[in-house]
Amino acid sequence: MAWCGGRVSAHRVPLVDYLILEGEPHLVAHECLACGARYFDRRNGCAACEGAEFRDVDVATEGELRAFTIVSSAAAGVPVPFVAGVIDCGGTAVRGNVVNIPADPEHVVLGMKVRLTTGSIGTDAAGVEAVGYGFEPAD
Amino acid sequence: MAGNVWIVGIHMTKFGRHPTLDTVDLGTEAIRGALADAGLRMRDVGLLAAGNLMGGGGSFGQRLQKQVGQTGIPVFNVANACATGATALRVAVMAIRAGETEVGLAVGAEKLSGAGLLAGGTRAEEGDRWSREGRYGAVAALDGRVGTETMPGVFAQIGMEYGHRYGGTSFELFARISEKNHAHSTLNPLAAYQKRFTLKQIMNDVMIAYPNTRPMCSANCDGGAAVVVVSDSKLRTLPIEQQRRAVKISASVLTSDPWQDGCQILPDINTLTRAAAEQAYEQAGVDPEDLDLVELHDCFATAELVHYDNLKLCPQGGAVDFFNSGATWRDGTTPVNVSGGLESKGHPIAATGIANVWEVVTHLRGEAGHRQITDARVGLAHVIGLGNACGVHILEKAVA
Ligand SMILES: [Zn+2]
Numbered sequence: 001m002a003w004c005g006g007r008v009s010a011h012r013v014p015l016v017d018y019l020i021l022e023g024e025p026h027l028v029a030h031e032c033l034a035c036g037a038r039y040f041d042r043r044n045g046c047a048a049c050e051g052a053e054f055r056d057v058d059v060a061t062e063g064e065l066r067a068f069t070i071v072s073s074a075a076a077g078v079p080v081p082f083v084a085g086v087i088d089c090g091g092t093a094v095r096g097n098v099v100n101i102p103a104d105p106e107h108v109v110l111g112m113k114v115r116l117t118t119g120s121i122g123t124d125a126a127g128v129e130a131v132g133y134g135f136e137p138a139d
Numbered sequence: 140m141a142g143n144v145w146i147v148g149i150h151m152t153k154f155g156r157h158p159t160l161d162t163v164d165l166g167t168e169a170i171r172g173a174l175a176d177a178g179l180r181m182r183d184v185g186l187l188a189a190g191n192l193m194g195g196g197g198s199f200g201q202r203l204q205k206q207v208g209q210t211g212i213p214v215f216n217v218a219n220a221c222a223t224g225a226t227a228l229r230v231a232v233m234a235i236r237a238g239e240t241e242v243g244l245a246v247g248a249e250k251l252s253g254a255g256l257l258a259g260g261t262r263a264e265e266g267d268r269w270s271r272e273g274r275y276g277a278v279a280a281l282d283g284r285v286g287t288e289t290m291p292g293v294f295a296q297i298g299m300e301y302g303h304r305y306g307g308t309s310f311e312l313f314a315r316i317s318e319k320n321h322a323h324s325t326l327n328p329l330a331a332y333q334k335r336f337t338l339k340q341i342m343n344d345v346m347i348a349y350p351n352t353r354p355m356c357s358a359n360c361d362g363g364a365a366v367v368v369v370s371d372s373k374l375r376t377l378p379i380e381q382q383r384r385a386v387k388i389s390a391s392v393l394t395s396d397p398w399q400d401g402c403q404i405l406p407d408i409n410t411l412t413r414a415a416a417e418q419a420y421e422q423a424g425v426d427p428e429d430l431d432l433v434e435l436h437d438c439f440a441t442a443e444l445v446h447y448d449n450l451k452l453c454p455q456g457g458a459v460d461f462f463n464s465g466a467t468w469r470d471g472t473t474p475v476n477v478s479g480g481l482e483s484k485g486h487p488i489a490a491t492g493i494a495n496v497w498e499v500v501t502h503l504r505g506e507a508g509h510r511q512i513t514d515a516r517v518g519l520a521h522v523i524g525l526g527n528a529c530g531v532h533i534l535e536k537a538v539a
Pocket of ligand 1: 032033034035036037046047048049050051
């Protein structure tokens with residue numbers, strides 16, 4: 001996977017609905033109007049308060065690594081090793097890979113500051129590139 | 140308030156590789172063993188709760204009846220991830236508490252040897268045209284691209300998160316938890332593996348998901364376990380020797396995952412376990428200090444650490460100090476997983492919840508042989524299933 005800045009093109013699609021590539025790439029969450037709980041998937045209702053109305057909110061692109069693992073054994077077709085983590089982005093928990101860093105516990109450290117980055121995950125038969133996201137060290 | 144519920148018969152098969160047995164064989168062996176232990180017959184049983192997760196088909200209990208006796212009783216087929224066995228027991232206990240029956244039977248069996256990694260969903264061939272699928276509108280499989288969906292990876296992060304919050308954890312610390320459980324397993328003839336590992340061997344073994352190496356992960360294996368529970372009034376009709384061996388279920392609790400910030404991102408196995416433990420201690424009128432042994436869900440070494448805390452075996456945030464004190468070794472103040480735990484005894488998913496109860500019951504009866512915890516009177520059995528479900532049972536030796 002090549003990790004780069006977020007160039008916008010008509011021939012690109014985001015890996016997931018909640019990744020916005022236009023402008024500065026960022027994630028968007030569905031926030032419950034009633035209680036403020038945030039979700040990334042399509043939602044029928046709020047698990048916290050039973051509310052059914054949501055608005056889209058931008059999630060901070062910088063955060064702190066709250067948990068991680070270095071996956072060395074995964075399902076067929078998943079390249080290993082990779083660093084999977086949970087990032088606290090300004091109070092919103094985000095799941096993502098930690099990239100642009102050696103996959104070892106000397107380099108990946110709990111509490112480290114990271115920022116969102118995007119990268120190609122491949123091109124389909126029509127020449128459309130899918131773009132995923134990860135988090136890289138923020139200096 | 141209904142009367143007490145008693146375990147009068149319980150059995151687990153040897154855990155491990157059983158290439159010639161299917162889940163029905165394992166479930167049958169467990170049921171026959173539990174009934175024999177209780178001195179009862181299938182015709183005495185008023186309700187069957189049966190768990191099997193990976194076998195497919197929703198009528199496991201009925202398939203077992205065809206081998207052990209089709210008596211026309213109600214059958215509840217239950218599935219609740221790794222808490223399936225505990226859920227089956229919970230159903231039988233509820234039926235007795237409700238006065239629906241005097242004798243309930245719960246069973247769980249699973250064929251899991253060689254199953255490999257239990258990961259999240261993978262996706263059909265990609266690359267022709269990107270198309271959006273599922274609730275995230277994903278154009279490709281997310282496992283490995285957006286974090287991990289493998290169980291070792293998920294539970295690794297749960298342990299790391301605990302370390303981040305409270306400090307004191309390290310690769311070596313988690314490996315030492317595994318060292319303890321493998322050491323304990325050498326005394327358990329029913330464990331899938333009975334091999335002691337040095338700390339070095341554990342740390343140098345194949346890395347699955349840092350900090351969990353292979354011996355720090357639960358062992359996929361085959362096995363079955365079953366339990367017969369009865370009401371107070373039924374107990375009084377049984378021979379005196381059965382009454383002496385009876386074990387009281389002082390608490391039977393099942394919880395699910397309450398909403399917590401971030402629980403959609405990384406499963407929160409803590410809140411529901413703490414809630415289950417609190418309810419169980421309250422129900423039983425037992426304090427954590429009263430426990431003579433604990434069998435908890437060490438599906439990974441990283442999980443065992445957080446459950447010391449969740450089950451209130453130590454002050455909140457104190458799990459590392461608690462482990463370092465030696466408390467959880469079999470000669471410590473609160474022996475944990477003297478069976479060898481899921482890491483070495485093995486983890487045939489639907490059987491695990493009842494097998495954990497079996498271990499505790501066997502010690503309370505004073506029948507645990509070489510690994511007997513001396514004078515054990517009170518014990519706790521815990522399991523968790525991702526999704527999430529948590530079962531906690533507190534068991535006490537009969538006073539009679
Ligand atoms: Zn809400």
